[in-house]
Amino acid sequence: MGIAKGGRGLRILLIAPSTNPLTYKGLGKYCKEIFERMRRQVDIDLMQKIAEQDKVISTNSEIPLRLLCRRLSRNYDVVHALSPDMGIYSPIIYSNSVVTFHDLIPILAFREMRFRFSGMTAFYTKITWQMAARAKSIIVNSTQTRNELVRILDVEPEKIRVIPLGVDERFRPPARRPSKRHTIGFFGNYTYRKRVDVAISAFKLISKNVDANLILAGGEIQTIYQRHFDMSTLTRGIPHVSVLGHIPEDHLAELYSSFDVMLYPSMYEGFGLSILEAQRCGVPVLILKNARIPDEVKKETVACRDFLDMARKALRILDDSTMRREITSRAAKHAAQFTWDRTIKETLDVYRQLSH
Numbered sequence: 001m002g003i004a005k006g007g008r009g010l011r012i013l014l015i016a017p018s019t020n021p022l023t024y025k026g027l028g029k030y031c032k033e034i035f036e037r038m039r040r041q042v043d044i045d046l047m048q049k050i051a052e053q054d055k056v057i058s059t060n061s062e063i064p065l066r067l068l069c070r071r072l073s074r075n076y077d078v079v080h081a082l083s084p085d086m087g088i089y090s091p092i093i094y095s096n097s098v099v100t101f102h103d104l105i106p107i108l109a110f111r112e113m114r115f116r117f118s119g120m121t122a123f124y125t126k127i128t129w130q131m132a133a134r135a136k137s138i139i140v141n142s143t144q145t146r147n148e149l150v151r152i153l154d155v156e157p158e159k160i161r162v163i164p165l166g167v168d169e170r171f172r173p174p175a176r177r178p179s180k181r182h183t184i185g186f187f188g189n190y191t192y193r194k195r196v197d198v199a200i201s202a203f204k205l206i207s208k209n210v211d212a213n214l215i216l217a218g219g220e221i222q223t224i225y226q227r228h229f230d231m232s233t234l235t236r237g238i239p240h241v242s243v244l245g246h247i248p249e250d251h252l253a254e255l256y257s258s259f260d261v262m263l264y265p266s267m268y269e270g271f272g273l274s275i276l277e278a279q280r281c282g283v284p285v286l287i288l289k290n291a292r293i294p295d296e297v298k299k300e301t302v303a304c305r306d307f308l309d310m311a312r313k314a315l316r317i318l319d320d321s322t323m324r325r326e327i328t329s330r331a332a333k334h335a336a337q338f339t340w341d342r343t344i345k346e347t348l349d350v351y352r353q354l355s356h
Contacts, residue, residue, distance in 0.1 A: 010042045010351055013070060013079045015063065015086040017049050021249055025189060025218075026273055027102060029249070030165060031082045037344045042351075045074070049086075064089040077355040080347075087132040096354045099135040103270025104148045105193065109292075129153060137350050139163050141271040142294035161350055164296065165273050166340030173282035173332070174257040181240075182212040182318050185259030185283070187247075187274050188266060189218045190228045198265035198288070198307045200234055203241070205311035210318060212240065217255055219246035256281040261314050264301070268292040275301060276338050279331035284317050284324060286310050300331040 016031035018024045024031070035046050047066060049059065063086065070076075071093055080098040081087025087099035106125040133153045138160045140146045146162050149155040184203050188194035196216060203214040216235070220228050235241045247255050256262070256278045262285045264275055272293050275285050279300065287293060288310075289303040302317070304310040317324050 010077045010348075010355060011075065012038070012042050012044045012351060013047060013074075013076045014038070014044060015047045015067075015079065015081040015090060017083055017086055019046070019048065022246055026271070027083055029273070030100075030102070033166065033168075033340050034082060034344070034347065037340055038347070041344070041348065045070075045076075059085055060088070064093070067093045078351045080351070081132065081135070084129045084132040087135060088128045089131075091132070091134040091136070095136065097135040098137045098139060098350060098354065099132045100139040100141075101129070101132075101145055101149060101270075102141055103145055103268070104129075104152055105268055105270070107152060108148065109193070109268050126153070137161065137354055139347065139350060141165055142296060144292065144294040145270050161346070163343055163346045163350075164338050165271050165276075166343045167273070167276045167280050167335055167338050168340065171253050171256065171277045171280035173280075173328075174254075180211065182206075182210055182260045183258055184212055184214045184314065185256070185262040185278075186214070186216045186264070187218050187255065187262065187278070188264070190216075190220055190231055192229070193267050194218070195265040195267055195288075196229055196231075197234055198310070199263040200238070200241075201307040202263055202265075202310040202314065204238065205308065206314055206318075207238075207240065209315055214238070214241045215244060215255070215258065216241065217244040217247050219244075252277065253281060256283050259283045261286060261317055263310060263314070265307070265310065266291055266293065269294070269297070272297045276335040279328070279335040282328045282332060284327045284331065286314060300327070300334040302327065 014035055018028050019032040019035055021028040021032060038044055067089055078096045078098060079090050079094040081090050082100050084099055084101050091097045107122050110122045130153055133155050138155060140149065140160055140162055141164055143162055146160045149160060150157050184206060186196055186199040190196050206212055231243050235243060262278045262283050264285050264287050275297055278285050284302060286302045286304055287298055289305055302313055304313055317327065
């Protein structure tokens with residue numbers, strides 16, 4: 001994979017499942033942004049899984065062997081696993097190891113998410129992620145995940161650093177064109193965790209009161225344990241519904257900008273980057289009140305009790321232009337605080353602290 005030289009000083013090895021958002025969605029985006037932006041500032045190598053698919057056997061055989069080979073061939077100041085499953089063995093092989101934890105969903109919510117092999121998934125995840133948590137330093141995206149790591153995996157709070165994700169500069173409000181028909185948006189994969197069924201139920205009520213389209217975008221994530229909704233069954237007989245599947249990164253801002261409101265009924269997020277991206281594009285985001293979404297991300301969203309309340313509040317926003325402007329203005333200012341420059345700077349701070 002070669003050395004990507006973008007600076008002097010630190011020598012870093014990044015371990016990632018993938019830098020492809022198509023297969024790993026938000027995690028793939030995080031890995032891609034960290035690698036591409038970090039390589040401009042430090043001497044960095046990237047190690048990815050040979051097979052992108054979620055295969056436990058390859059993770060436990062391929063990664064430690066390749067880490068040992070790297071250990072013999074090149075010295076690194078810091079080795080950073082960008083997800084806990086990639087960081088199971090790095091704390092054993094390298095003293096200056098960092099692991100990023102994004103959430104504890106497979107441990108804390110396997111039943112309500114209807115995971116396949118649910119008990120086995122939770123047990124395996126907890127054992128292996130405890131191994132990853134032995135890293136010298138741990139990065140999390142939110143205070144919510146930090147608190148869960150302390151409570152569930154007994155991680156020492158002092159070695160955890162909260163570093164939020166960033167919103168790319170291309171997400172900005174467009175010059176809107178008037179449309180006779182409102183557009184209701186949903187962006188996320190079609191697993192039970194994201195609850196696309198709630199968005200569809202809310203849209204059915206919305207469309208009885210206003211002329212509206214529903215755009216469902218995001219597609220399926222490749223995983224061996226998360227179940228997906230049957231989208232053809234969920235949308236059968238509902239007019240003006242488009243199921244777009246995967247949206248290339250370059251077209252995401254255009255997608256968000258086509259929404260008048262975005263329904264985001266996810267049950268559990270380690271961060272919730274799509275919320276901030278949509279807000280930067282001037283789109284009000286509606287979530288469920290009982291969802292586990294970090295406070296620092298959901299601060300300027302519209303919280304709803306259920307799909308009925310979501311439909312009522314969406315209709316109010318569509319009908320009241322003053323309310324919409326107030327919501328979008330506050331949300332855009334809030335989302336503007338989250339930048340990839342900040343993410344990279346604070347991650348480099350962690351590296352420098354370890355290497356001195």
